[in-house]
Amino acid sequence: MKPFEYTRLSTDDLSSDTALYDTTFLAGGTNLVDLMKYGVEKPDAIADIGQLPYDQIEEFADGLRLGALATNADTAYHPAVKNKYPVLNKAILSAASSQLRNRATNGGNLLQRTRCYYFYDTAMPCNKREPGSGCAAIKGFNRIHAILGTSASCIATHPSDMCVALAALEAKVHILRKGATLVMPFDQIHRLPGEHPEKDHNLEPGDLITHIELPNEGFSQNFEYLKIRDRESYAFALVSVAACLKVSAGKIEDVRVALGGVAHKPWKLKEVEHEFIGKEASTENFKSLAEKLIKGAQGFGTNNFKIPLVKRAIVRALNNALNPS
Incomplete structure (x- = not known):
C-alpha cells in the first residue's frame, strides 16, 4: 500500500475552500481500504470524516433525513425506515454482511466503486482505473456486467443495493460544496460511462455528502x-x-x-x-x-x-x- 498523509477533519476544516480538493475522504472504509490494498486507489492524502456531525437520522414534516455518516445497519433498523420506507430496509439488509453493514456508511454506499473483476486486477486493462487502456470485460468474462447504458469504453455495474431503493424512492442528496449546501436529485448523482467511465458520479473534487433526504411517500403498503x-x-x-x-x-x-x-x-x-x-x-x-x-x-x-x-x-x-x- 502506498504511503499517504492522514488527517482527521473537524467542522472547522469544512470552512476552507481549498483544503479538501486533493484529499480522499474516509468514512467507514469498507470499500476504500480494499481498493488501496489492491493498488487500485493510491491517494496521497486521506481525510477521516468520521468525527463530523452527520451521523443522525431525523424525521421531519416532509420525510426523513439520513445522515451520510449513519451506518447502513443503523439506517436499516431505524423505526422510521422499517415502518415507512420498508423497501429501503429490505434493500440494505440484502447487502453485504452484518459486519460490513455495521461499519459502512450511507454516504460511502452511494460512492462505492464497481466490483468488476478487471477493475480490481491491476494487470488487466480497465478504462475506469486507467483511462485509455481499454475494457477487458467486453470480450472477457462478463457474467456480472451491464446490459443497459453501456459504452465502448465500459460495461461495469454499480454494486449498491441501497442506491437502487433510493432511486425508486426518488431521494435527494445534500452536498457541501465550498461552504454552501447543494441539493441534488438522486438520479443526477451517478453517471453512465460514456467516454469517461473513470467518473462514477457528478460530484466535484472536495464535495462532501452530508445527508440523504427521503420524501414523505415511502410506499409502505405495496x-x-x-x-x-x-x-x-x-x-x-x-x-x-x-x-x-x-x-x-x-x-x-x-x-x-x-x-x-x-x-x-x-x-x-x-x-x-x-x-x-x-x-x-x-x-x-x-x-x-x-x-x-x-x-x-x-x-x-x-x-x-x-x-x-x-x-x-x-x-x-x-x-x-x-x-x-
Whole structure:
C-alpha cells in the first residue's frame, strides 16, 4: 500500500475552500481500504470524516433525513425506515454482511466503486482505473456486467443495493460544496460511462455528502426489493429490482421501478413509469412495463442471460409489491 498523509477533519476544516480538493475522504472504509490494498486507489492524502456531525437520522414534516455518516445497519433498523420506507430496509439488509453493514456508511454506499473483476486486477486493462487502456470485460468474462447504458469504453455495474431503493424512492442528496449546501436529485448523482467511465458520479473534487433526504411517500403498503444472486448472502446482485406501487380500485396511481446489477448506475426511467399511471395493475401491464424499461438491452456473451432474467424479475417484483407477504 502506498504511503499517504492522514488527517482527521473537524467542522472547522469544512470552512476552507481549498483544503479538501486533493484529499480522499474516509468514512467507514469498507470499500476504500480494499481498493488501496489492491493498488487500485493510491491517494496521497486521506481525510477521516468520521468525527463530523452527520451521523443522525431525523424525521421531519416532509420525510426523513439520513445522515451520510449513519451506518447502513443503523439506517436499516431505524423505526422510521422499517415502518415507512420498508423497501429501503429490505434493500440494505440484502447487502453485504452484518459486519460490513455495521461499519459502512450511507454516504460511502452511494460512492462505492464497481466490483468488476478487471477493475480490481491491476494487470488487466480497465478504462475506469486507467483511462485509455481499454475494457477487458467486453470480450472477457462478463457474467456480472451491464446490459443497459453501456459504452465502448465500459460495461461495469454499480454494486449498491441501497442506491437502487433510493432511486425508486426518488431521494435527494445534500452536498457541501465550498461552504454552501447543494441539493441534488438522486438520479443526477451517478453517471453512465460514456467516454469517461473513470467518473462514477457528478460530484466535484472536495464535495462532501452530508445527508440523504427521503420524501414523505415511502410506499409502505405495496413494495418489493427482489435481489437475484449466486448465493443467498454476501453476494452482489446479478439483477435486483426495487418496486413501489400505489393502487386504487385496481388501477395504478403511482409506480416506481429501479434496477440494480444491470447498468453503471441504478436504472430507472420516469417516462416509462408515467405511461402506466391509470392502467390496470395486472401481470400483462407489468410485462409491458418491463419490456419498455429494458428496451435496447445488450448482452456481451456470458451475461446474455440477464436480459430475460431482468424481465421476469421486474414482473415478479411488481406482483409481489401488489400482494406483499
